[in-house]
Amino acid sequence: MAHNYVVTAHKQTAVTSCVTGNFTSSNDLNLIVAKNYRLEIYLVTPEGLRPLKEVGIYGKIAVMKLYKSGNDKKDSLFILTARYNAMILECSGEGENMEIITRTQGNVADKIGKPSETGIIAIIDPDCRVIGLRLYDGLLKIIPLEKDSSEIKAYNIRIEELCIQDIAFLYGCANPTVVIIHQDAHGRHVKTREISLRDKEFAKTSWKQDNVETEASMLLPVPEPYGGALIIGQESITYHNGQNYVTIAPPIIKSTITCYGKVDPNGSRYLLGDLAGHLFMLVLEKEEKMDGTVTVRDIKIELLGEVSIPECLTYLDNGVVFIGSRFGDSQLVKLNVTPDENNSYVTVMETFTNLAPIVDMTIVDLDRQGQGQLVTCSGAYKEGSLRIIRNGIGIHEQASIDLPGIKGIWALKMGFSGNQSVDDSVVLSFVGQTRVLMLNGEEMEETEIPGLIADQQTFFCGNVGKDSVLQITTGSVRLISVNTKQKLSDWTPPDGKMLNVVACNHGQVLCAAGRDLYYLEMEDDTQVILKSHVTLDYEVACLDLTPISVTSQQNTSIAKAEVCAVGLWTDISARLLKLPTLEEFHKEPLGGEIIPRSILMALFEGTPYLLVALGDGSLFYFSMNPVTKLLGDRKKVTLGTQPTVLRPFRSQSTVNVFACSDRPTVIYSSNHKLVFSNVNLKEVAHMCPLNSEAYPDSLVLATDTAVTIGTIDEIQKLHIRTVPLGESPRRIAYQENTQTFGVITSRVDIVESSGLTPARQSASTQAQSVSSSSSLGSAIKAPVSTRDSCGSGGGAEIGQEIEVYNLLIVDQHSFAVLHAHQFMQNEYALSIVSTRLGDDVNPYYVVGTALVVPEESEPKQGRIVLFQWSDGKLTTVAEKEVKGACYSLVDFNAKILAAINNVVRLYEWTAEKELRLECSNFNHIIALYLKRKGDFILVGDLMRSITLLQYKTMEGSFEEMARDSNPNWMSAVEILDDDTFLGAENSFNLFVCQKDSAATTEEERQQLTEVGRFHLGDMVNVFRHGSLVMDHAAETLSTPTQGCVLFGTVHGAIGVVTQLPTEFYHFLSEVQTRMARVIKPVGKIEHSFWRSFATERKVEPCEGFIDGDLIESFLDLSSDKMKEVANGLQMDDGSGMKREATVEDIIKLIEDLTRIH
């Protein structure tokens, strides 16, 4: 079966490029951020950055530039993709009507040509005459920017300099003139070349400078009046304009400058960012000559402070700068004229979470609720971190009291402390009694409110009107004064009836006694008056009267409900009644035999909904017409298995609903769709929001046994917690017995005369305890460089940076680094697994290493080291010398499987506690990745795709079962099932191979057939079986997906690959084709082109994969476009008969698909 569904669960977050300009309108200042193949458009406002739109591009964005040509008031956006699609985009319309118009587009690839090793460079002439593209060595492609012609003829001009480091257009030249840094055998040189547009070739060299710094890598063209360019090197910065030049070698620049941003339009100040995350200001000091011309007299450079390691940066406005990062969180920073106590001129205003690069990850069920959490090794260098990613919303416990039997909770403002704006007490209702807890700071103590009935169960209690409290018990509705705490008035139901269901808002009360429903209103803040009474068909099961007028969204305390919702016993229906008449105007039979237990009207993102929760944990939800209040779009989801109580609360000024049940869920709206996000609590019976002095913006949650006060995470689907390490995490493994993670990290140390010194403090230097592998006691001696074997740096020169590897033991709860074990000098730890071996009951962390000597083309030595973590101590149990780098380790039936250089080896654990080689398999170039299932082993090779091995237990040997003969350079592999294998390769493609055991010839059986191909557009570093959603969630879905593999990418995306049955695959394939027709891609790149498997060697159409991102965008289409997609689409209705699919059918199917991630 090669029917796969691939979808993004978390979009990529690494920022690859950013620009500022007037894109959405001539008055708008926009920030446009490129994240691999997505653009995010922001508007700069007084409140900060306002997100406007995210725009998907069917191609990896290689270059993005904004430019304003001629008399244009607005900027145009030039984009070039990695597959050479060029486009010029413009924006029209505003807000929701904003449209991105592709004004110009075309593919600028050449059939021949060697792609440049320094990557794709695109430059725009400051006078907007031409765009220059350096795609292939020896050629500069020129796109003339002619506005009026319908066809632009781009042409190549030959460029003698083959190895170009950087190229830029100079300002103020009569003809477009480029300045280049190029490299030859003698070093690097700077040269200008004027382009003759008529002759289509270079005309002349106006100036050049041979032998600039050997590491000169970046050119900054300087606007008029200075002109010329800044040449940025590793150690020096030079300004040159042909006539004069200034060079400085500032000692504050210690790392490589990688990006810049122009501050002043006249180019007198630039921001520079380096690989270490330093932000500098470069100032050109001017000198006015006698003849009135201005020249650069000096260059000044100042260190502003530290930011995330920048990939790109752009000045926005009023001293605010956007820092885009690939290795860490991107930032919005403010530049201050006065430095802070750390001598930094930079304040971070806002950070943007970035998981990239996801180097490794593991899936664990830390809360033991049947839901996996991802722990990723994210970021690099000082931005290295562990990220804990959970689907759902976390409650962080602040306080807890054991109190069994709670039937209801409400927070009150009683003015105990004189402050009436915050909650200061909590009313708890029990069978036959009601108790009040007063909040005194963080303490809670029981108190009494004289006016409150204490010997009955309370159904509702809350502040109403200006300064009254309303309490509804079995016997009465009573008003209590906040000031005197005494009863103001009460209302008792006639004929001694007992109330059993109530609902209340700030001025209206509904209460039911059996079939009788009473409607009351507050008058003068002192009394409640019965306004109407009806007897309904059946007994009332639940009630609600939340005001949901669309206009009253902001001020629910004043708004009056015009309708109320009632759920009934016996006929199992939801009904809507008009107020104050209680006249029924809508009836919705729910079907089935389970009674509704909770009913709630809620306004989500301006859309009114009715939610009805049943006794079996399922939930119906309807959209309500804002005017007629009639119900539509009936949908049903299963939240839990027990009766559910719905409670509204506010978080970040939006309405959310908490569904209390055995699987508590938060219901919120995102992109105008309801999202059901589970909460990390086992069961919640009741809930109320609390905003007290000590517990602001909190929730009070009651379980069967206790009351908990907690804060809630931001309402979003995936929740990410960051554990900063300050060094690069490489590999992670989880050990359940010891409740720890083993994390391999590398940090940068600097060789000094006294030894190695860490470049900065980080997780491994700040661990609670440390140990180290010494080359003295080890089985092998660390080889030292032959060049210079004296000195403490293992042959390294003083001042040189070297990588130091550590194994960190990290606590699974606190994520504190309990221990750091440092490996030998030059020893790189490459792999880790936690496993039990042989008959040994102890779990071990097994680490594979390589001894790296710069002179060797590949490592010749390495170790497999066994560590045991127990009683807060890390012991080295055993070590085994291996002949090469141990790239991968897998536990294999209580043995250890290792990939060592080009060999796959199996080691067994002997009674003498030694690793002994059992068998080996050769025939690889470099075996980088291993996965196992039963006796089968999947090997991912550096360049020879994937190979399937089988371990023969009887013979104790490996047998090569089959291999894929395509030359794929692998980045990750996974076994989907016994016959199906998933691979990711380094041109950002996924493929699926199948083993054909039934093939007739031996040759065919040994061949893995490629049955699936897909261009992902991102490099997968890791595949893991597992899921981010609750186990039970999948059971209730209508979509029959099978298996779930998560992947993590270089750009910080998390994706899902799952298998589809043939029938469903063909159906989705049809939906996909129709979607591709309805969506008119920005840049006019065909969807089929984008998803086609493309490497430098071949391009083959996408096959065997459904693009889930495209499919799921169906839900965001307008209804007429949905109809267009659905029109004439046939689907199987389950009986094997085909029928026409309705829009609703497709919505239901796709909504269920979205719930697998």
Added chain:
Amino acid sequence: MKMTATADFLKGLPCYNENNFTRFHSDASSKVSVKRPSVYLPTKEYPSEQIIVTEKTNILLRYLHQQWERKNKKRESANEVEEGGSAKKRPRLDTSV
């Protein structure tokens, strides 16, 4: 070296709209942005005004043509009698590449 109280190089940073970022406020506890832009789904067809195509002419051929034209121009100006020479040479140039 002691830092000066204020930095001249940070004075007078460009301002496009003096109100921008003035009302910026973030919770001290959480500076992490959770705002995400909504996804733009283009369903309207806008015909592309311009298409970029790459000139098919071989770079060497173009060079030779240019050289030849220049030479020819020179020759024409030097000796305007020799006409038709171009017609004879053109096919030979093409076949040689």
